[in-house]
Amino acid sequence: MIFSDKSFKEGRSLATIFSLKEWRTRATAGVGGIAAIIASWGIGLFEERDQRPPPTLSVGHPIPAGEWSLRFERVIRSDRLPDGTMVSRSGREAIILYVQATNRTTRSSNSLLQAVALATPVKGVDARPTAYLMRDHAIMTDLQPGLPEEVALVWTYPAGQRIASPLRFDVMASNFKPQDNLYAQPLWTDTHKIGVVDLPLQTAQGGGL
């Protein structure tokens, strides 16, 4: 600190406590930290601003969702699984969502289980659905690229609950990256919600299949 004689005698003011040279040095020393604070504040504001409600997607038309092309058809509540087993024997009931799914990737895949999530809260419901291939009435192993198939996604929940209709499903999609950052290999990454689908809940008639 350079105290000029004049300032000491005439009383303090900021401009005379430090000389201009000192001010410049201190300002340049602090500019990096100040810039970081402003940048992080700005990014935080930007992320806040970007929250829009997810779009409601249409039923009955194919929805491109990254790896999968999904066409939602209907959802029913039933006590019988698509392969014929009575899930009511273990005290549960099933929500069965019928979709037509097409694998848009170049490899056989069963990541369909991660593409649709049940958004309507139901107590005790399965976290992940089980997929059944309706052609065989059996559990789906994987779907081949380019072949559209009727698939039933099943969530079971403890029997006797009232479920609000319409049911809401989140549709998740991944982005395709031709070369990832680590191995330069093609990768489906960054799974995010692209929309929601609302379907009225129907009760199964008779056999429920």
Add this chain to the structure above:
Amino acid sequence: MKRFGPIAIILIGLLVLAGMRWTMPRYERITGPIAFAGKPDAWVDTGNLAVRAGPPQLARTIRFKALGKVEERTSAGIWLVVPVRSRVDHATAHVYGRIWVTPDGRRYRASGRVEDGDVVLTGTKTLQPGLERKDLVVFELPAELANGEGALLLSEERDPQLTAQARITYPAAVPASPAKLLDLDELHAKL
């Protein structure tokens, strides 16, 4: 001349580095399967596993015996069935990797819908030294891609990395019309 010495060294260095970068194979290629190429109806020896694949058959529906019952499978596309003979030279092995590569580069894994078939080659079937196997490998393909052209990849591991993989290339064939119903047990008996 002396002044251009360092510049020349830098330029040559740049050229060499650029050349190395452009000719370097991708990581998945360097750590990928060790391919053993072959033709249909010929034995392809990959060290332990040796396979001999025959002509593929196309069908719209297949029928096969599984766990004592007769099953039928329909498809939105077409079924491609390849008869394969396999044997091992040193030690017990399974054929976990069964992939069909179409001409446009798509990779179809052997269909999981015929896993229990008695005559279908699945990961549960074991190859013992001294005992040759005759099985069928079954794929489900979109109708427009199935004309018998492609490559069959067979390997002991499901995703071979630095391990052997047999690659049998099938040339484009005159597309015969696919059979309406193919009985896999009958086809296997004829092998």
Add this chain to the structure above:
Amino acid sequence: MPSSEPLHTPMSERRMRWIAIIAIIVLLPFTMLVSGWRDWREVRRAQAWQPVDVASARAVAYDGALVRLVDIHALPPDPGLAKDRTFLRARLLVEPRRPGTKWLDCRISLIDAASHDWAAIETVPDLLQRALAKPGEVKGAGCDGLAVSEAKPGAQVFVDSYYLLPRPLPAGLRVTLSTRDGRPAYLRFSQGTVQ
């Protein structure tokens, strides 16, 4: 900026360079050795390299247990069975010696004179077990279960493993046994007659 030091004489600079090069030549292999030692130990655990030959009817200590080959015998030819193949059963008697012997990743295989290796059948159907059982003998357990790990020291555990081999049986069939903690050493029982 630090105050400059007096100029180095050309002689000591060359010496420093040599010392640096020699240091790298010495330090680099040692660093690789130290950081790779644990991985090297794991590689040794996975491979069975060192055979320990066992004379017939002798018991040998291996991985905390006394092991003896009881017998290996094959299914007699049967009209219902394919002519070119047969099933075999190898029976070992294992007596854990130390408490808490954990026999992990146990591999019992059959080898022949031409170094072919037959691995044990993973899920053995009951029919096969009954067909190869001799009357009046104790039921054996699989080696990959907890039968040996949970047995008390001194108890006798019969370990059975089943194989599918071509018929006629290859010459020079021997049983080999290795476990995770016993590898890279493995037991190679001398060829007895296969009944």
